[in-house]
Amino acid sequence: MLDLDFIRQNPDRVKKAIRDKNEKADIDSILKMDVTRRQLIQQIDQLRHERKQASEKIARLKKEKKDASDLIQSTKTVGGQIKELEKKLKELNSRFQEQLSWVPNVPAEDVPVGNEKANVEVRQWGQPAKFDFKPLTHWDLGRQLDILDLERATKISGTGFMMLKGAGAQLERALINFMLEIHTGKHGYREISLPFLVNRASMFTTGQLPKLSDDMYRTTEDDFWLIPTGEVPLTNIFQGEVIDRKKLPLNYVAATACFRREAGSYGRETRGINRVHQFTKVELVKFTEPATSFDELEKLTGRVEAILQALGLSYRVIKLATGELSFAGAKTYDLEAWAPGLGRYLEVSSCSNFTDFQARRGNIKFRDQDKKLKFVHTLNGSGLALPRTLICLMETYQQADGSIIIPEVLRPYLGGREMIKS
């Protein structure tokens, strides 16, 4: 949610943001409603004031055992007017809020304008692995080694679900533990175990609702929503709360399942385990003071890079252009790791600063040095998404005989095991 006052002061900047993000919110309509809304509020407040005065007078008269029936009668009509205007205001307000909820966050100044082509590669780490044989895809490797079974996952659930077996399942678990260990131990993040089903309010805070309603799974009976990312429950930890300034920045990490309908996905995107309906992800979330949030984004990105480097995966850091930013994002770095079998980079992490956009929606505040209540800034980053990390690992560390070497940092989590072979 944007600050209403900011929209009033900078309508052109907000309109540009909407264009640049390919969104459709109508600022002129919102501002028009805002004017009538404020006029209504003034009228209502004025009438309420009259009624309040009259009521107090009635109370006094009654105490003095005097007749108040005339005043009661005249106040009745005021009450009627108020009720009428209140109804009007309520109706207007709900349309107003609805439209406001479709206004995206404004991109940061240094975000390039445009669509995918305007993305900027910020840096690159490592060299894409070279092979003296034709590298296989993870689905071929997975089938050969009997560690990935897409057919049976489809039988159990449907297309777009995955099943890891034996060393494959263990490798995923090792990765989860390795990442959590680094983030909690070395990077100072606090680990949280969270609900995977959340309510509407939580989905609204982080910005999935109303826009992404069709991309999520939900339970109709209880109106629970299956989280598409750990960001949702993590960020909502402090929904409606005031955080002690001395505790900022707060850093949290959680491994959660993520559920995505991925309606409309097709083709090479969905082959293998690149794009599935359910996957595990280790997620990092930060709550910071406004002044430091962009510095914290750099730090956060660095924490994720540390994982990729430790795993020895070649990657590049992409600063997303405005058209590629999420609805709530002000600035985002995508981390893309090289998958030799697929022959392309895969987005394994996305690190974003949401400035006060989510904090406003979820009413998450802190008290600044002047003891004024301010909204915090929220950030998050995947650290990392498991299936795509597995793809990159399997395809990068494959050998000519179809076996896979396990990166050294993971071996302690796999009982010292050095490779996976059939």
Add this chain to the structure above:
RNA sequence: GGAAGGGUGGCCGAGUGGUUGAUGGCGCUGGUCUUGAAAAUCAGUGUGGCAGCAAUGUCACCGGGGGUUCGAAUCCCUCCCCUUCCGCCA
């Protein structure tokens, strides 16, 4: 799922229709006292909307929504949440 009891300001806790944004206590901030601290004592201490350059004014908020009434924290309806007991259950 059934039954009962609850949800009031940072916290505890009064308050069943009339100047109640709300008694009191704790906490917090400042003053007095003290070499200093504690204790004591005095004062202050919510959030948000609207108008205004501001001082300020005004309205709203006692879990959410709706209703009754000239007037609602207080009465009615409804939903949510918490506690206890019963049932079910990994």
